[in-house]
Amino acid sequence: MATIAGTLAQPTQSGVWSWITTVDHKRIGVLYGVTGFSFFLWGGVLALLMRTQLAVPNGTVIESDRFSQLFTMHALTMIFLAIMPMGAGFFNYMIPLMIGARDVAFPRLNALSYWTFLGGAMILSLSFLFEAPGGGWFNYAPLSERPYSDGLGIDFYVVGLLTLGLSSLMAALNFAVTIINLRAPGMTMMRMPVFVWMTFVISILLILALPPLTVGLIQLLFDRQFGTHFFIATEGGDPLLWQHIFWIFGHPEVYILILPAMGIVSEVLPTFSRKPLFGYPAIVFSGIAIGVLSWVVWSHHMFTTGMGSVPRAVFAVNTMIIGVPTGIKVFNWLATLYGGSIRFTTAMYFAVAFIATFTIGGISGVMHASPPVDSQHQDTYFVVAHLHYVLFGGAIMGIFSGIYYWFPKMTGRFLGETLGRWHFWLLFIGMQMTFFPMHFLGIAGMPRRIYTYDDGLDWGFWNMFATIGSYVLAVSLLFFIWNFFRSMRREPSAPANPWDAPTLEWGTSSPPPEHDFDAIYTVRSREPLWYDRDHGIAAPVATGEHIHLPPPSYYPILIAIGITLLGVGALSHLAISALGGVIAFYGVWGWALEPTD
Amino acid sequence: MAHAPAVAHGGAHVTSTGTENRKLLMWIFLGSECLFFGSLIATYLVFKHQVIERGIGPFPIDVTIDGKVEHGIFDIPLTSTSTFVLLMSSVTMVLAVYGAHQHRLKMMKLGLLSTMLLGLVFLGFQVYEFRTFGHEGLNLTTNMFGATFFLLTGFHGTHVGVGVLYLGSLLAASFRRNGLGRETGEHVEIAGLYWHFVDIVWIVIFTVLYLIP
Amino acid sequence: MRAVLTARHRTGDRARPGTTRGLRRWAAPLALVVLALALVGCDAPMSTSEIEGSWNKEVWKPYWVILILAGIVFVVIMAATLVLPLMYRERPGREARQIHGNTKFEVVWTIIPVAIVLIMMVPTLDSVFKLDEKPPANALKVEVIGHQWWFEFRYPDLDVVTANELHVPEGRVVDYALRSVDVIHSFWVPQLAGKVDMVPGRDNRMAFSALRARAEPYLGQCAEFCGTSHANMRFRVFVHTAEDFDRWAKAEAADRVSSVSRTAEEAFLAAPCLGCHTVRGTDAAGIAGPDLTHIGARTTIGSGLLDNTPAELKRWIANSPAVKPGSKMPPMAQSAGGTLTDEQINVIIGYLQSLK
Numbered sequence A: 001m002a003t004i005a006g007t008l009a010q011p012t013q014s015g016v017w018s019w020i021t022t023v024d025h026k027r028i029g030v031l032y033g034v035t036g037f038s039f040f041l042w043g044g045v046l047a048l049l050m051r052t053q054l055a056v057p058n059g060t061v062i063e064s065d066r067f068s069q070l071f072t073m074h075a076l077t078m079i080f081l082a083i084m085p086m087g088a089g090f091f092n093y094m095i096p097l098m099i100g101a102r103d104v105a106f107p108r109l110n111a112l113s114y115w116t117f118l119g120g121a122m123i124l125s126l127s128f129l130f131e132a133p134g135g136g137w138f139n140y141a142p143l144s145e146r147p148y149s150d151g152l153g154i155d156f157y158v159v160g161l162l163t164l165g166l167s168s169l170m171a172a173l174n175f176a177v178t179i180i181n182l183r184a185p186g187m188t189m190m191r192m193p194v195f196v197w198m199t200f201v202i203s204i205l206l207i208l209a210l211p212p213l214t215v216g217l218i219q220l221l222f223d224r225q226f227g228t229h230f231f232i233a234t235e236g237g238d239p240l241l242w243q244h245i246f247w248i249f250g251h252p253e254v255y256i257l258i259l260p261a262m263g264i265v266s267e268v269l270p271t272f273s274r275k276p277l278f279g280y281p282a283i284v285f286s287g288i289a290i291g292v293l294s295w296v297v298w299s300h301h302m303f304t305t306g307m308g309s310v311p312r313a314v315f316a317v318n319t320m321i322i323g324v325p326t327g328i329k330v331f332n333w334l335a336t337l338y339g340g341s342i343r344f345t346t347a348m349y350f351a352v353a354f355i356a357t358f359t360i361g362g363i364s365g366v367m368h369a370s371p372p373v374d375s376q377h378q379d380t381y382f383v384v385a386h387l388h389y390v391l392f393g394g395a396i397m398g399i400f401s402g403i404y405y406w407f408p409k410m411t412g413r414f415l416g417e418t419l420g421r422w423h424f425w426l427l428f429i430g431m432q433m434t435f436f437p438m439h440f441l442g443i444a445g446m447p448r449r450i451y452t453y454d455d456g457l458d459w460g461f462w463n464m465f466a467t468i469g470s471y472v473l474a475v476s477l478l479f480f481i482w483n484f485f486r487s488m489r490r491e492p493s494a495p496a497n498p499w500d501a502p503t504l505e506w507g508t509s510s511p512p513p514e515h516d517f518d519a520i521y522t523v524r525s526r527e528p529l530w531y532d533r534d535h536g537i538a539a540p541v542a543t544g545e546h547i548h549l550p551p552p553s554y555y556p557i558l559i560a561i562g563i564t565l566l567g568v569g570a571l572s573h574l575a576i577s578a579l580g581g582v583i584a585f586y587g588v589w590g591w592a593l594e595p596t597d
Numbered sequence B: 001m002a003h004a005p006a007v008a009h010g011g012a013h014v015t016s017t018g019t020e021n022r023k024l025l026m027w028i029f030l031g032s033e034c035l036f037f038g039s040l041i042a043t044y045l046v047f048k049h050q051v052i053e054r055g056i057g058p059f060p061i062d063v064t065i066d067g068k069v070e071h072g073i074f075d076i077p078l079t080s081t082s083t084f085v086l087l088m089s090s091v092t093m094v095l096a097v098y099g100a101h102q103h104r105l106k107m108m109k110l111g112l113l114s115t116m117l118l119g120l121v122f123l124g125f126q127v128y129e130f131r132t133f134g135h136e137g138l139n140l141t142t143n144m145f146g147a148t149f150f151l152l153t154g155f156h157g158t159h160v161g162v163g164v165l166y167l168g169s170l171l172a173a174s175f176r177r178n179g180l181g182r183e184t185g186e187h188v189e190i191a192g193l194y195w196h197f198v199d200i201v202w203i204v205i206f207t208v209l210y211l212i213p
Numbered sequence C: 001m002r003a004v005l006t007a008r009h010r011t012g013d014r015a016r017p018g019t020t021r022g023l024r025r026w027a028a029p030l031a032l033v034v035l036a037l038a039l040v041g042c043d044a045p046m047s048t049s050e051i052e053g054s055w056n057k058e059v060w061k062p063y064w065v066i067l068i069l070a071g072i073v074f075v076v077i078m079a080a081t082l083v084l085p086l087m088y089r090e091r092p093g094r095e096a097r098q099i100h101g102n103t104k105f106e107v108v109w110t111i112i113p114v115a116i117v118l119i120m121m122v123p124t125l126d127s128v129f130k131l132d133e134k135p136p137a138n139a140l141k142v143e144v145i146g147h148q149w150w151f152e153f154r155y156p157d158l159d160v161v162t163a164n165e166l167h168v169p170e171g172r173v174v175d176y177a178l179r180s181v182d183v184i185h186s187f188w189v190p191q192l193a194g195k196v197d198m199v200p201g202r203d204n205r206m207a208f209s210a211l212r213a214r215a216e217p218y219l220g221q222c223a224e225f226c227g228t229s230h231a232n233m234r235f236r237v238f239v240h241t242a243e244d245f246d247r248w249a250k251a252e253a254a255d256r257v258s259s260v261s262r263t264a265e266e267a268f269l270a271a272p273c274l275g276c277h278t279v280r281g282t283d284a285a286g287i288a289g290p291d292l293t294h295i296g297a298r299t300t301i302g303s304g305l306l307d308n309t310p311a312e313l314k315r316w317i318a319n320s321p322a323v324k325p326g327s328k329m330p331p332m333a334q335s336a337g338g339t340l341t342d343e344q345i346n347v348i349i350g351y352l353q354s355l356k
């Protein structure tokens, strides 16, 4: 069943079971993408509730503890359950196609990452049925410790993030190996599309950043369950240790969130400007530089914790320096537009808007890189403005650009351009309305994470303004949802390369066959399809060789269920953990013995 | 193309770098593990002096508090012995890998078996050490020394345990069919990478915790 | 329920005609071009751009430099993202120029950010070290202790212990020692200074002076999320002339002076209050709640949440968690599960009000 000789037709599988057992990177990509987007909407609904409460002074919609749960779960959902999986969706779908491979290095591991992610996401989200975590997404100790948070909430946080971390680690390992090892002939590192490069950097960042977080979470778990005192000062622990551990993970994490978007934009801009990316090596190396520098700036989240002046000075300098490689990217993107012949598709709108809004977020970032300035910004809405400009204006804008750009490749259908325009403009305006006033609020002294504020502080007007903006955002997303379903009901009509794009994923049909490429490309340039087009080189033709496709497997989901139960057991009864352990062990056993040929 | 490389599973196929996928995976994974143990060791170091300052024993080494000498509970000769045992297991692991590559089934099995046994002996030492510490009043919650020490060495022990299971599964597999498949050499070598890593981590832990005052 | 939370800052001398305020609000969208303008337009009671303290003066040295540079980068990049796409949009006959890069340009736009960053660093580093300078020997020492969810202020040299309302002399540097008894809080008076966290187990310090005496208090707020009533953890800072401050400190250091009858005091001491509160000169020596020795002299109660009036005191004492979610002071009125009758509470209120 696995090996297809000669002919390339793979028996098309359908039905739920085929999705559950799939090890096809494209299907897993779709699973990641759809799940991630659903969580994005859910996270947005949580945000709307917060905005509703904050619309007027002394609002009475949501009470204090519930509000804490909202901003905690909003951030966790957006970061870990929306942006990261949507990024992973694109990695999964596109990376093998872009490097001219037929799959990822470890297809079953890939499936396992997805199902483990889903398990972790369930643990985190279903906490709402019991008690959602309410300590903020960085969950500072000792507030997160037993004496101050006695309920299950923080335990959901710990177990959920541990599970999600495991999933991300597996995915990152897989992509690092895939990119290093499975490139098509001629695809040297310096010919890889920027998106592939960014994925590679992200994978390395994840592989190195997740262990510290894991250790921190385990220590918190031990504090809460087994009576240690890692973060409790009165017993000899140190609350700031948690902050260091969290931000050593946390700062690389924010680049993990933005680099996929930067990669996407680096693909979209050249395609629609009809010219190669300007300064490819500079963009790649600045991406690497950002990755490296992200390790030496974490304490800029801790400028107000009473670190000495020397560490503050050092971290301030390091943080400001990060603006340089990022600036190089921005300038090169702009230079890519220069001299082009720009086609304004919706994807292009999002890409250009990305440059503008991300830069605004970057600038406010550099502003609070100065510790004296940050002593006024820290924990105010100015930081909330910053983080939404880089996360919404950056990561989400980039992801939408990618959705419009790759939709034809993934589905064989186009998203409507008119509805796309509506979506874009409403989103763009809504986003400015929601988040720009937060700068004013921050300067006017509004702290973040407050569920209520007094009137007479001059905060009411801009809060109402921002709330209206967030509803505009919601409307814009309804346009997108409409657009999506409208397109999916249409007949597929997209040719292999509708945008006349230069990279390999456009060198196969839309959507691609299960084996990705009938024949493997030989890469001769950074823009292989344009090179072949300009040099009259025909696409390679199938040779009728054996194409090996890994058979579907239900062990990944089985192991993931085991892992999830292990976590659930830690929250309720150890018997459930034991059951999970048995299931996971059985899964690994079966996995190891399962033939992959 | 004649040498279509992008075949989608971890077998011994042509890859862009020539390194086998699974081996590369193990290398990168071990990079991740470095950060894991690095964080645990760092936590230990953060609290090292503070433990003595607070004066709540037991302590790892001899300290003088208010003119009274408190005896440290580390038993260096004992732990040196267990360290030696673990070091030896790396030697037998090398033998196993050599045997697997040379298609010398017996040697490989013997190597795997003795590595596992040495690993188990090491774990035995650790259990003994933990129990002794427990009797002397040190447990997870006594003080920060207890917390950081048990967390760090506990996770290392877990890694040794996983390694024993891992090698055990290779050993079990070698009893099937002819015992030495096309890829056995690779498999055992990758397991060897893991085992050596766990061994090296212990050398670091031993040095940082036990030897450096 | 929430309408409760309207202990309003006194408008005092900053009453402005409503129209100008409205104008200022509408002026802000124009300020979108340069953030700086928006800051000028901001004079909210908790505005960080008001320079009323020595710390803020120091903050604004790098702030201006960075703001101007940020404004320039903002304008340039916004202009470029607007103009370039419009200039080079697809037109019949237009061919995209197939350029891959240009070393000269790349060098230029590496150097420019480097230069910007260097310029920002100079005043930044200068201020970092200045703000950490040792306070002068004559600095007034104040200990600020964070509790869930109120602030305790101690003046070790003056024998003063109070809560939620900080009094300082104008122009004199105050050396703040910042502590916490439970979770992390953060000490922040936006118009005077930036914030420094109050971390359990650590002894954080900050030193600054308030530049001028003023009738209206400065508003402060806990700036680190600390649980249920983080939003309600507010405080006030009164800046006096030196003489006024001395007068206040002397009164505050004294034991309680009560003008009402001894029976009222006995009623208070018979109630559960003394388990948590201190009234110096009486048997009440609890430490879980704010010191009440001179509670009558405060303008607000419940860490800036309610005005200090008999009616508000009544609501507070009867059922403080209903006013301030999570409050660690249990309900006292019988109707809310406590032990005190209405009359008893009224007597106690009379007593508290008299403790000037």
Ligand code: HEA
Binding pocket: A138, A254, A255, A257, A258, A300, A301, A319, A320, A322, A323, A324, A326, A327, A328, A330, A358, A359, A360, A361, A362, A363, A364, A365, A366, A367, A368, A369, A370, A374, A377, A378, A379, A383, A386, A387, A390, A391, A394, A395, C073, C077, C112, C113, C114, C116, C117
């Ligand atoms: C996608 C995520 C993302 C990205 C990319 C960034 C990018 C940056 N961030 Fe941000 N940050 C967050 C997400 C992100 N951040 C989040 C989520 C928080 C809050 C966490 C929390 O508390 O909940 C945060 C908080 C945060 C803080 C702490 C604030 C506080 O709590 O007090 C700081 C302080 O230095 C900071 C700095 C920066 C800097 C300097 C950059 C730089 O990388 C930006 C670089 C970009 C540019 C500068 C623009 C383009 C450059 C040019 C056009 C060149 C010319 C310009 C100059 C040389 C200035 N960020």
Ligand code: HEA
Binding pocket: A040, A041, A042, A043, A044, A045, A047, A048, A050, A051, A071, A072, A074, A075, A076, A078, A079, A083, A136, A137, A138, A384, A387, A388, A391, A392, A396, A434, A447, A448, A449, A450, A451, A470, A473, A474, A475, A477, A478
């Ligand atoms: C990762 C990215 C990300 C994204 C995309 C967003 C998106 C949004 N965020 Fe969030 N936010 C964070 C990350 C993000 N945020 C983080 C990290 C914090 C800090 C948390 C902390 O302090 O711990 C934060 C905090 C935060 C706060 C501050 C809370 C506080 O400090 O008290 C606010 C307040 O306004 C806010 C608002 C919003 C809004 C209005 C959106 C909007 O953009 C949302 C837009 C989406 C929608 C409007 C959804 C649309 C829904 C539909 C159309 C429904 C369709 C329904 C069906 C099909 C059933 N966010």
Ligand code: CUA
Binding pocket: C146, C147, C149, C184, C185, C186, C222, C223, C224, C225, C226, C227, C229, C230, C231, C233
């Ligand atoms: Cu105390 Cu927030």
Ligand SMILES: [Cu+2]
Binding pocket: A250, A251, A254, A297, A298, A300, A301
């Ligand atoms: Cu950061």
